[in-house]
Amino acid sequence: MAPQLDPYFKKVDELADSFIDRLRKAVAIPSVSADEDKRKDVVRMGQFLASELEALGAEVQQRPLGKQPGKEHLDLPPVVIARYGNDKNKRTILVYGHYDVQPALMEDGWATEPFKLTIDEKDRMYGRGSTDDKGPVLGWLNAIEAHQKAGVDFPVNLLCCFEGMEEYGSEGLDDFINAEAKKFFKDADAVCISDNYWLGTEKPCLTYGLRGCNYYSVAISGPGQDLHSGVFGGTAHEPMTDLVHILGKLVDTKGKILIPGINEMVAPLTEEEKALYGPISYTMDNLYESLGSKSAIFDDKERTLMARWRYPSLSIHGVEGAFSAPGAKTVIPAKVIGKFSIRTVPDMESSQVNDAVFKFIKEEFAKLGSKNTLDVYCQHDGKWWVASPKHWNFTAASKAVKQVFGVEPDMTREGGSIPVTITFEQATGKNVLLLPMGSSTDAAHSINEKLDRKNYIEGTKLLGAYLHYVAEEPMVNA
Amino acid sequence: MAPQLDPYFKKVDELADSFIDRLRKAVAIPSVSADEDKRKDVVRMGQFLASELEALGAEVQQRPLGKQPGKEHLDLPPVVIARYGNDKNKRTILVYGHYDVQPALMEDGWATEPFKLTIDEKDRMYGRGSTDDKGPVLGWLNAIEAHQKAGVDFPVNLLCCFEGMEEYGSEGLDDFINAEAKKFFKDADAVCISDNYWLGTEKPCLTYGLRGCNYYSVAISGPGQDLHSGVFGGTAHEPMTDLVHILGKLVDTKGKILIPGINEMVAPLTEEEKALYGPISYTMDNLYESLGSKSAIFDDKERTLMARWRYPSLSIHGVEGAFSAPGAKTVIPAKVIGKFSIRTVPDMESSQVNDAVFKFIKEEFAKLGSKNTLDVYCQHDGKWWVASPKHWNFTAASKAVKQVFGVEPDMTREGGSIPVTITFEQATGKNVLLLPMGSSTDAAHSINEKLDRKNYIEGTKLLGAYLHYVAEEPMVNA
Structure with missing residues (x-):
């Protein structure tokens, strides 16, 4: 009653x-x-x-x-x-x-x-x-x-x-x-x-x-101090060059994570779960309004909400150690730390995610043939x-x-x-x-x-x- | 006398x-x-x-x-x-x-x-x-x-x-x-x-x-404001993702500029010019000392000095608008501006360099299929x-x-x-x-x-x- x-x-x-x-x-x-x-x-x-x-x-x-x-x-x-x-x-x-x-x-x-x-x-x-x-x-x-x-x-x-x-x-x-x-x-x-x-x-x-969140740092270092790009450009392996090559391999423009093994960890969508999405009061216009633009990856409500809630995503947040101010500075940064995070979902295990990330980044760095030094680590994770x-x-x-x-x-x-x-x-x-x-x-x-x-x-x-x-x-x- | x-x-x-x-x-x-x-x-x-x-x-x-x-x-x-x-x-x-x-x-x-x-x-x-x-x-x-x-x-x-x-x-x-x-x-x-x-x-x-210097900005924007990666990660095209893809295509780890047409503009090395390099008082140890490391691209004096003086180089200086502080911030930056410069040498014409850079970056951005917006421009050039x-x-x-x-x-x-x-x-x-x-x-x-x-x-x-x-x-x- x-x-x-x-x-x-x-x-x-x-x-x-x-x-x-x-x-x-x-x-x-x-x-x-x-x-x-x-x-x-x-x-x-x-x-x-x-x-x-x-x-x-x-x-x-x-x-x-x-x-x-x-x-x-x-x-x-x-x-x-x-x-x-x-x-x-x-x-x-x-x-x-x-x-x-x-x-x-x-x-x-x-x-x-x-x-x-x-x-x-x-x-x-x-x-x-x-x-x-x-x-x-x-x-x-x-x-x-x-x-x-x-x-x-x-x-x-x-x-x-x-x-x-x-x-x-x-x-x-x-x-x-x-x-x-x-x-x-x-x-x-x-x-x-x-x-x-x-x-x-x-x-x-x-x-x-x-969703959970595993937050990563990719640190690449080489020179003993920041260098002038006029004096050293062309003669030394530049950490920033290596970093953008690595960061460019993590995720594609459509949000697909390119690190092998990550997507395979995601629990499959069941019919029961899928049925929860249809009745939800949400439209693409709601998304466009909150984005402040129409630069959405998907065109439909269900796929958008699933991408936000039940699939992992990878965002690149920025670079520490490089030139970040307005204007023009001709520096070769000696040490740069790329920051990115992966939003995690069932059934991703944090330690397995870390293993996949570390392995992939180390392999990609090795392919570059750089004399710089790589350090990749998880800053924090939350389930x-x-x-x-x-x-x-x-x-x-x-x-x-x-x-x-x-x-x-x-x-x-x-x-x-x-x-x-x-x-x-x-x-x-x-x-x-x-x-x-x-x-x-x-x-x-x-x-x-x-x-x-x-x-x-x-x-x-x-x-x-x-x-x-x-x-x-x-x-x-x- | x-x-x-x-x-x-x-x-x-x-x-x-x-x-x-x-x-x-x-x-x-x-x-x-x-x-x-x-x-x-x-x-x-x-x-x-x-x-x-x-x-x-x-x-x-x-x-x-x-x-x-x-x-x-x-x-x-x-x-x-x-x-x-x-x-x-x-x-x-x-x-x-x-x-x-x-x-x-x-x-x-x-x-x-x-x-x-x-x-x-x-x-x-x-x-x-x-x-x-x-x-x-x-x-x-x-x-x-x-x-x-x-x-x-x-x-x-x-x-x-x-x-x-x-x-x-x-x-x-x-x-x-x-x-x-x-x-x-x-x-x-x-x-x-x-x-x-x-x-x-x-x-x-x-x-x-x-050397001269052409300094470029690659601005990529999408959302109306910075976004939370938990709320929007996976649903929107992220400007930072697009930017690292672009920056990663400009130059390889060994300093080779990958923008078509740039290297072809460089005046060939003459025997007379080449002869100037042999007597120069310089050693690789001088370079290692000033670098503060051994992360040099070349192993010999002549090629190193030529790379510094008579060949162009491309350095990526940093990113404006992204997260650049120590620590962890889960932001999706709404607008990021990558900064890079090309050191120019004879017979590179600034306007031709600009044309080659703009054409390449626009083509590469188009290939990404992103809904974000690209703007690439030369901040300043010096001959x-x-x-x-x-x-x-x-x-x-x-x-x-x-x-x-x-x-x-x-x-x-x-x-x-x-x-x-x-x-x-x-x-x-x-x-x-x-x-x-x-x-x-x-x-x-x-x-x-x-x-x-x-x-x-x-x-x-x-x-x-x-x-x-x-x-x-x-x-x-x-």
Whole structure:
């Protein structure tokens, strides 16, 4: 039987202005984790969250993470963890979000003060952190408050994990999650993260997969120092010449990876998986708009989304050590480091990918017959993640979307990575659902970041409704 | 009959300490032309030169060059021009040098104060500008003074052109030279420039050729803005992928230019020219030392020097617009500009080189089948220069080397360009000789720039002796 959510929904609508006020207060705190001078604001933001949670009756702890690696004078901001409800007869849902934000300055090109929530005539609420990730985090708090004020029993026990360093590599968080998995988080039956975005602007989505990323450096060196191309051009093996030859062999213009063995590692497309792509609300015009051009490789939606989500890609990011400024400089760089990465997907194993990359690049370099020296290595790797979209955690969310928005959600994956997803999955052993609140046009990390009022208010309804459906779903792991 | 130079040489030796003191005063003036805050010091250095020349009896003018392009609040330093002697029965030699210097700071790694001439136990005189180009410029003044004090008649009329912006692109100088070619410089019978270096450390050289340089940009653009490789990798044509494919087709690891038509433009090697290379004092160890490695393309001296001087080369300098910092950034750059240059030699015509480059790159880009946009253009070009090493200007210098140093000079070319050389040749229509004073180890433009005492004092003798032989050479243009 579908839960009776009308009183809750009505209360959310009644409280909308106060929820927006809560977001206004949060946006006003410039909790920029990358800026050492703003660390006190990050801490203040954590304190704000803790106070709000305590006022709602949650049991809250601010847990220190020690000093920031490489900046031993600087304390990491605390992880704010909380428990709301402790009923053994209810399911327990662990939710994650982050209260730090990307840097933002008026001079970057913002149309409004980035740390002042500004609402325009279309109810777009501009401000740094509005959508990434203060709006979604406050959505959970709003849901608690609306239940209380509507007199509706909260359907689950809620565990919160809100961190303050997400925009700076989530320093210290993995160890914390692993340590607390069998302690503070031990009752969690499933995990829900609201920190990504709808594929478009009209239809919510549930996200069940992420690509991984193996990031490589190809360093080629020869001369003892940078050389003048007039004096030495023609007499010495130039590292940059060797590097462009190597980089030119990795991937073709149409995105096909040319390193032998890589494409063979990719899990074949099943009919069941293929069927997920047809109903997705996405058009080539959506792609062209976000690209800012029509330079797409594929002409159809399905192949484009598969290329983004379920096939690997190889991007060449740049060259360290070479001339990179405007103008003309006649240098022969002595050491150049090409940077590229491979987005990985099931069933690619990181170590096998590395082996294939290293072998191919070493062979191609040997073919050049250069007297320069090659060093190729993996800077970092992060695993891909795919969850079962048929798990009760997803079916509950899907029903909630249907009830709040009147549509079936898009079942999406992301081309990028959200490393904390895998950390939670591995540490808790539970299903993880990505349930975004913001839309594709929210400009997280860019100037003029915003969250639409509709996404915030209906999103608050969605988070509450999801918890009700979670409470009712039969416990069958798909 | 060889001129009687012993009294002059003897006087140079007697005055050596005062000549070094003159250099000390000059080095103490930090005439850094690239540094706006030091413009007053550049002007002060010009004033110092003018005063010294006037004290020697020269007619001196400090000629303004107007405002610095792009910095309209800033006056260019004056060109110091001078005439010493006005005897219609003597030849007139125009000499060029520059009184500005490269930037220098202790924190760059200097072992001694860069603007304090410091002489070590091996009589190496360290200081910014010592060899580039204050020592050679003062060499001409020293030569005048030693003639006066030795009571030896100065053998020629001397015209001086000393500029203060050489290390910053010789702003304004070309127009000045062209304007004065038929005025202040109209009597010049030949030109001598002392602003390059011996090939090694033991043997002087005369330089009769320079390579030119055509500098290219290959711009490839597609997306409207930089993209996240997780979100867009695999779905869009990436400009960086296209660029490395293009750059990888320009030149092979062994320095062979792969652009059709370029190598065919090169003047064939004659037996006469080839014969100049055998006697040159240069070894592969000299190259390895200056490279700081053994990553040389050729194993023999002749082929190496030819590759540096008389064959074209193509160097890839870097990429603008891509990720160039240390670390890992997962960006798909929206627009990248590859920079490369071709060092040109006789008989390559700049416009034909451009045509061949543009045609090839456009064809190769078309083959890629990319939806990105290509733009390839020449940022700047400078012509190669080759003088006849048999002109009387050169034979006079050769005899002077023989007399002062007891050896035949190396007949060299330079792989790089010295644009003022061509300007003087074209404006005056006269033979131009490059007659260096410093050695290959002087580290011009680097930290710990120096000029050996021997090079400075014997170099002063050489400049004076050269003028005597110039006065005696039969006027036959080879």
